[in-house]
Amino acid sequence: MTPLLGAVKITTEYYLAVGALMFTIGAVGLLIRRNTLIMFMCVELMLNAVNLTFVAFAKRLNDAHGQAIVFFTLVVAAAEVAVGLAIIVAIFRRRQGVTADDVDLLKG
Amino acid sequence: MLGAQLLVAENAFFYVIAAVMAYGAIRVVTTNNIVHAALYLVVVLAGGAAQYLLLGQEFVAWVQVIVYIGAVIVLFLFGIMLTRAPMKAEEKLTNDLRGAALIPTGLLAAILATLCLDAFSDKTVDLVSPIRTKAVTSAIFRGYLVPFEVVGVLLLGALIGAVVLARRD
C-alpha cells in the first residue's frame, strides 16, 4: 500500500493536469451541447478549472495573489450567471423553449 | 514517519477527488437531463473545494462552497424552473459539432505536453504551511485594490442588465 501510493510525489503538475482536464471537458461540452443552460454550466466548469490552476500556482509560488484572483473569478462567474440567465429567460418568454436550435454558435 | 503517512494520505485523497471531479465533469457534458447536469456540477465544484482544502487553502475552499454551490447552482436551478426546461431525459441535447470539438481536445494535448515537459516538477506540495487568510486579504486590498473596485462596477452592470432584460411588461 505504502510503496504504491507513496512512490509518486504529488507535485503541482498533478493539480494543473486536473485543471487542464476540466477546462477541456468544459470547452468540448460548450461546443457539442445545444441546450443553452448546459452550455452555460460548461462555462462554469472552465472557470472552475482556471481557479484550481490559480490556487495550485499560488501554492507553488507561495504567493497569496493567486488565491486573491479566485475571488475575482467567483464574482465574474456570478455576474455572468445573472446576466446569462436573464437573457435566457427573456428569450424563453418569446419562444417557449431554450433548446436554442437556431443559435448556431459556429455559423459564420 | 508522519511525513510519509501524510504523503500517502494526500496521494490517496488527491486521486479519489480527481477521479470524482473528472467523472462529474464528463457527466455534466454528456447527461441528457438538465437537472442532473446541475447536480453533477455540484459534485465538480465540491471536488474543487476539497482540492483547495488539500492544498491548504481553507478560506478559498469555503468561499467556493458558499458562493458557488450555495448561490450559483441555486441560480441555475432557478433558471431551469423559470424556463420550464424538461426535467426528464431528452434525446437531442447534443449537436453535430463533434468535428469542431477536436480543436480544444488538441489544445488539451498541447497543454498537458508542455506541463509534462515543464521544469518545476521536482517540487512537491508543501502541506505544512498554508497561505493564511491574512495574506490573501492583504493581496486583495493592496496589490489588487483596483480590480476589487472594478468588480463593483461589474456587479452594478450585471444588476442593471439582469433587471432590464428579465423585466416583464
Next chain:
Amino acid sequence: MLALFTQPIDAARMIAVPKIDWLAIGPPVVLFTAALAIVLLASLLRGRSLQHDLDDWVVLCAFAGPIEFWLGRFSAIRYNHDVFSIIVMLAGIGSVAFAMGVSIVRKHTFAASLVIALAGVISAVAITVAQWNVVRTSGSFTSMAGAVAVDGMAVFVMGVVLVATVFGLLLGTSWIRREQLEGPEFLALLLLCATGMLVMASANDLIVVFVALEVFSIALYVMTAFDRHRIESQEAGLKYFLLGAFSSAIFLYGVALTYGATGSTNLVTIRESLTGLVGGDNGLLMVGFALMLVGLGFKVAAAPFHMWTPDVYQGAPTPVTAFMAGATKVAAFGALLRIFVGSFDLLQTDWRPAVYGLAIVSMIVGSVAAIVQTDVKRMLAYSSIAHAGYVLIGVQVATESNGGLGGTSAALFYLGIYMLMAVGAFAVIQVVGRARETDSSLDDYKGLARKEPVLAGLLTLFLLAQAGVPLTAGFVAKLTVFKAAVDAGQFQIALIGMLSATVAAFVYLRIVLSMYSGDEHGSATPVEGNRLTVDLPVRITISLTAALVLLFGVVPGWLLDVAEHATSILAG
C-alpha cells in the same frame, strides 16, 4: 465587547492601502459616477410606490422654504444675524429649487439622464486631456500599486473610446426614442461599458485587464439583447454571451498559466522576469500567451475567432453595433498592444508569427466572405473583421527591433479612423433601417440616392473611406499601416493587405451601386414611401464623423502626430 471598539487600532496590523491617485483613475471614476447618478435618478423617479412619497416631499420642500425663512427671521434675534439668516434663506431657496427641479426632471427623466451622461463624458475627456499633458511633460507613470498605467497609448485609447461613447449616446438617444425603450438604463449601461473600456486602456495588470474585459463585455451582452421588440436582438445577445464567456474563460486560463510561469500578473514585473527566461523555452508561458491571444482575438473579431461577429453585428441594435465596432475594437487592441508589444516584446519571435497569421486570415476571410452577403449590416460586420486584420499588421510590426514604433502608431491611428468610419456608416444604416430595424438588406437600399440624396452621399463617403479611397481618412490609415509593414521589410503582408483591400472595395461598391441603381425592380421598397426621419442627435453624429473623415483625409498631420506621440507603452 466594548473593549473591542475602544481599543486603539494597532497600526502594524492594518493593511497599507495604496494611495488613491485621482488623476490616474479619474476618467473611469467620472463615467461610473455618471452611470450611478442615472441609475439613482431613474429608479427614484420611476418607482410606483415612491412616486407618491416624492410628491409629498416636493410639496413639503416647497413649503419648507418660506417657513424656514420666517423661522430664521424670528430666531435670528438670538443667533448671529447675518450668517444664520443667509443659511436659512439659502436652504429655503435651495429646497424650492430642488422641488422645481424634481418636478421638471420627473417629466423629462430621459433628457436629464442624457445631460448627466454627456456631462460625465465631457469631464472624463477633460481629465484625459490633463493626463495627456502630464504624460507629455513628465513622462508615463504607474499608480495604485502598479495596477494602473498612465502613458501615451492609454490616453489615446481612452480618447477614442470617449469620442465613440459620445456618438453612442447620441445614436442611442435617437434609437431609444424611436423604439420606445427604457432610456436611462440604456445610457447607464453604455456608460458602464465605457468605464470598463477606460479601465482596460490603462490596465497594467492582467487581472485588471480581465475584470475590465468582463465589465464591458457584460454590458455589451445586455445592450445587444436590449431590443425587446426583435427576437433577433435577444438571440444575438445569447450567442454573443455564450461565445464571449467562452473567450473570457480562455483568456483567464492564459492569465493563469502566465502567472504560473512568471510569478506575477503585473505587466511590468512580468516583463522584468522575462529577461531571465529568454533563451530557454518555457512551455507554460507559450501556452499562456497563446490563450490570451485567442481570448483577445475573439474580442477584436479577428479570424478565425470571428464566428460571432456577423450574427451579433446584424442582430444588435444599430447604435450598439456602431459602438461595438468603434469602441470595443480600440479597447481590446489597446490591451493587445500593451500585453504583447509592451510586456512580451522580448518574446516577439514567438508571438509575431501568430499575429502575422491572424492578420492575413482576418483580411482574407473578412473581404471574401463579405462578397456573398445580402444584408448591409452583415457586410459591414465582415468588413470589420478585415479592418481588424489591417490593425493586426500594425501590431505585429510594432516591436522596437524592426521599424521602430511605427507599427504601434499606425495601429492606433487606424483604430481612431476606423471608429469614425464605422460610427458614421452605422449611423446612416440606423436611419435607413427605420422602426424595428426592418430595412437592412441590400434591396432596401435600392433607389436610396433618389429619395435621400444627402444620406446616400454620406454613406457613400463612409464606404469609400472604408475602402481606402484617396482624400478620405481611410486612405491615410491604410497607407500608414502598409508603410509600417514595408519599413519593416514585410512586403508580402503589405501586398496581401492591398489585394484584400481591392476585394473589399468591391463589397463597398456593391452597396453604393445598389443605392444609385434604378429602382424599377425594387418596386415596393419602403424607401419609396414616406421620407426617412433624421433627428438632431443622428444629424450631429453623421455630420461630425463625415467632417472628421474628410478632414483627416486631407490634413491627417495632427492626428498622425498625436498617434506618434502615443506610442509610449510603459512596460515597453
